[in-house]
Amino acid sequence: MVRKTKEDAELTRLSIIDAARIVFLARGVSRTTLEHIATQAEVTRGAVYWHFKNKAEIFHALRDQAFLPLIDRMDDMLAVENTNDKTSNKQEDPLTQIENSLCHTIVELNSDLQMRQTYEIMMIKCEYVEDFATVLQEILNNCSSITEKIQLAYERAKSLNLLSGSHSPRALALDTHLFFSGLLHMWVKDADGSRFRFQAIELIKSHVDLRRK
Amino acid sequence: MVRKTKEDAELTRLSIIDAARIVFLARGVSRTTLEHIATQAEVTRGAVYWHFKNKAEIFHALRDQAFLPLIDRMDDMLAVENTNDKTSNKQEDPLTQIENSLCHTIVELNSDLQMRQTYEIMMIKCEYVEDFATVLQEILNNCSSITEKIQLAYERAKSLNLLSGSHSPRALALDTHLFFSGLLHMWVKDADGSRFRFQAIELIKSHVDLRRK
DNA sequence: GTTTACATACATTCATGTTTGTATATAATA
DNA sequence: TATTATATACAAACATGAATGTATGTAAAC
Numbered sequence: 001m002v003r004k005t006k007e008d009a010e011l012t013r014l015s016i017i018d019a020a021r022i023v024f025l026a027r028g029v030s031r032t033t034l035e036h037i038a039t040q041a042e043v044t045r046g047a048v049y050w051h052f053k054n055k056a057e058i059f060h061a062l063r064d065q066a067f068l069p070l071i072d073r074m075d076d077m078l079a080v081e082n083t084n085d086k087t088s089n090k091q092e093d094p095l096t097q098i099e100n101s102l103c104h105t106i107v108e109l110n111s112d113l114q115m116r117q118t119y120e121i122m123m124i125k126c127e128y129v130e131d132f133a134t135v136l137q138e139i140l141n142n143c144s145s146i147t148e149k150i151q152l153a154y155e156r157a158k159s160l161n162l163l164s165g166s167h168s169p170r171a172l173a174l175d176t177h178l179f180f181s182g183l184l185h186m187w188v189k190d191a192d193g194s195r196f197r198f199q200a201i202e203l204i205k206s207h208v209d210l211r212r213k
Numbered sequence: 214m215v216r217k218t219k220e221d222a223e224l225t226r227l228s229i230i231d232a233a234r235i236v237f238l239a240r241g242v243s244r245t246t247l248e249h250i251a252t253q254a255e256v257t258r259g260a261v262y263w264h265f266k267n268k269a270e271i272f273h274a275l276r277d278q279a280f281l282p283l284i285d286r287m288d289d290m291l292a293v294e295n296t297n298d299k300t301s302n303k304q305e306d307p308l309t310q311i312e313n314s315l316c317h318t319i320v321e322l323n324s325d326l327q328m329r330q331t332y333e334i335m336m337i338k339c340e341y342v343e344d345f346a347t348v349l350q351e352i353l354n355n356c357s358s359i360t361e362k363i364q365l366a367y368e369r370a371k372s373l374n375l376l377s378g379s380h381s382p383r384a385l386a387l388d389t390h391l392f393f394s395g396l397l398h399m400w401v402k403d404a405d406g407s408r409f410r411f412q413a414i415e416l417i418k419s420h421v422d423l424r425r426k
Numbered sequence: 427g428t429t430t431a432c433a434t435a436c437a438t439t440c441a442t443g444t445t446t447g448t449a450t451a452t453a454a455t456a
Numbered sequence: 457t458a459t460t461a462t463a464t465a466c467a468a469a470c471a472t473g474a475a476t477g478t479a480t481g482t483a484a485a486c
Contacts, residue, residue, distance in 0.1 A: 005451065009465060028340030030243030033441060046467050049443075124341040124349065127241030136337065140402060165377070171419040175392060178416070182395030189353060203391070206384040210423060218485070222431060246475060259433045262477080 013051045016041045017065060018114075020058045025117050029059060029126045056131035063135060066118035070108060071142050077101035078149040080156075094157040098150055099208040102180055106200045109187065120188045147177040157211075164213045172211060179207055226264045229254045230278060231327075233271045238330050242272060242339045269344035276348060279331035283318060284355050290314035291362035293369075307370040311363055312421040315393055319413045322400065333401045360390040370424075377426045385424060392420050 019041035023032045034055060038045045052058045078101050092100060109116050128136040154169035154176075163172075183203060186196045196203070217225065232254035236245045247268060251258045265271045291314050305313060322329050341349040367382035367389075376385075396416060399409045409416070 006464090012465080026342070028243065028342040030241065030340055031342065034443095035441075044467050045442090047465075050465060054442090127243055127340055128337040129239070129241040129244065136402060140408070143399075144408065165423065167419060167423060171416070174412075174416055175420050175423070178395035178399060179388060179392045180395070181398060182391035182393070185394060185398060186356075186391060189349060195353070195357065199387075203384070203387055206380060207388050210378065210380060210388070217431065219430090225431080247477095248475075257433050258476090260431075263430090263432060267476090 009051075012041075012043060012047055016043065016048055016051055017058060017061050021062055021114065021117055021121065024059075024062070024121045024125055029055070029121065029132075054131075059126070059132065060135070062118055063122065066115045067122070067139075067142075070105060070115065071146070073108070074101050074105055074146060075149060077104060078146070078153055080152070093160065093162060094153040095162055095208055095212055098153050098176065099204060102176075102204045102208075103201055105180075105184075106187070106204070110197075116188075119184070123185060123188050143177065143181070147173050150176055154211075162213055163211055165211075167211075176207065180204075222264075225254075225256060225260055229256065229261055229264055230271060230274050234275055234327065234330055234334065237272075237275070237334045237338055242268070242334065242345075267344075272339070272345065273348070275331055276335065279328045280335070280352075280355075283321060283328065284359070286321070287314050287318055287359060288362060290317060291359070291366055293365070306373065306375060307366040308375055308421055308425055311366050311389065312417060315389075315417045315421075316414055318393075318397075319400070319417065323410075329401075332397070336398060336401050356390065356394070360386050363389055367424075375426055376424055378424075380424075389420065393417075 016037060020032070020037045023036045023040050027036065032055070034045050034048050037055075037058065038048050041047075048058075052061070078097060109119065122135075122139075126132060151169050151173035154163070154172045157163050158169055183196065183200060187200055190196045229250060233245070233250045236249045236253050240249065245268070247258050247261050250268075250271065251261050254260075261271075265274070291310060322332065335348075335352075339345060364382050364386035367376070367385045370376050371382055396409065396413060400413055403409045
């Protein structure tokens with residue numbers, strides 16, 4: 001049980017990230033030792049230090065694994081209508097596009113335990129200081145970009161005369177973004193699911209409906 | 214510089230909580246030592262251990278100091294109209310009541326640096342595990358109770374025929390709660406204020422307006 | 427005189443980073 | 457193709473620096 005092939009080494013790397021997720025979730029990021037992670041991954045700290053510089057690097061790897069794909073997917077679902085692609089979300093009306101992209105995120109979280117756990121870690125098991133503060137800024141940037149996409153969708157909806165009332169697409173987008181941000185937080189904190197988890201989809205539909213003519 | 218009067222001791226206690234806030238904010242809760250807090254408060258760890266059992270107890274004290282008053286105030290502003298009290302928020306229409314209670318919280322946060330810092334600690338400088346997990350549950354309970362108050366206000370608004378559309382007060386309340394929860398999070402994370410801090414009031418007004426007939 | 431409100435000193439545990447050791451994969455060379 | 461060299465992927469040991477909790481000391485208040 002010593003030297004492995006490159007493929008084995010990659011598996012070790014992944015299992016360390018996997019282990020980190022489990023231990024971070026249970027003990028919080030600060031309180032988990034590299035020893036904890038190593039034990040969970042059934043390796044020694046030597047292996048951990050071989051693959052990662054320190055705990056922060058593991059944290060970043062974990063984030064990249066779960067966060068980025070979801071952000072990308074959301075971005076994609078909010079993209080401008082593309083008439084060549086009949087199978088995608090893009091032929092829906094803009095409001096339905098918004099609704100679908102939000103719902104999709106929730107569905108993903110519901111079906112993917114690991115992603116759910118990672119979100120929980122990022123939201124309530126991590127202190128955003130020093131090495132971790134940058135992650136927060138990145139998240140904020142992602143949020144901004146998504147808000148802009150939502151705004152564009154609302155602008156399309158407006159020009160298609162789909163909106164009730166006369167609110168600015170900007171204000172609508174910010175409101176939607178804050179709603180969804182709050183929903184994700186509550187969704188994560190609501191461990192037993194009694195408050196938000198089981199009605200998240202409903203809440204999204206209701207939120208979007210409020211804007212529909 | 215040894216034994217003090219009861220009043221002096223109470224001042225020491227408060228200065229320890231004050232110091233904890235400063236250090237928690239800068240270093241995160243986990244990474245701050247009781248030594249850090251003691252130094253900041255210009256006492257020794259002896260004094261800290263005299264007044265508090267451990268770090269978690271300081272954390273709880275800090276929370277009680279900043280959180281509870283704000284919650285109470287919000288609760289109060291959402292209370293049922295009281296015709297005897299002409300000076301309060303209670304003579305406003307229910308939707309304005311909701312708007313005011315949300316705005317009030319933001320104004321408070323804007324004017325009270327310490328409260329703002331405490332919120333920041335609770336949201337992004339603390340890991341909710343073990344000793345701290347209970348705090349999260351308490352926060353969730355507070356949220357539930359506020360949501361209920363908001364729902365009651367929406368019900369009053371509905372019976373006064375102030376609402377546009379035909380959405381249920383329950384759905385409206387949840388939506389508002391999630392919006393505000395998201396707003397608080399963003400408000401706190403948005404350190405330089407460029408994204409949310411300076412337009413929070415506007416966003417609240419716009420959110421409530423969306424529901425007004 | 428006793429309790430209070432601390433300061434100081436001590437003991438222990440624990441986490442981190444580094445260093446060293448080592449078996450094996452892989453590339454180089456002959 | 458067989459041999460050798462080197463880099464890889466770890467394990468194990470070590471050294472250091474905290475951080476915690478407790479125990480003890482002490483001066484002033486009551």
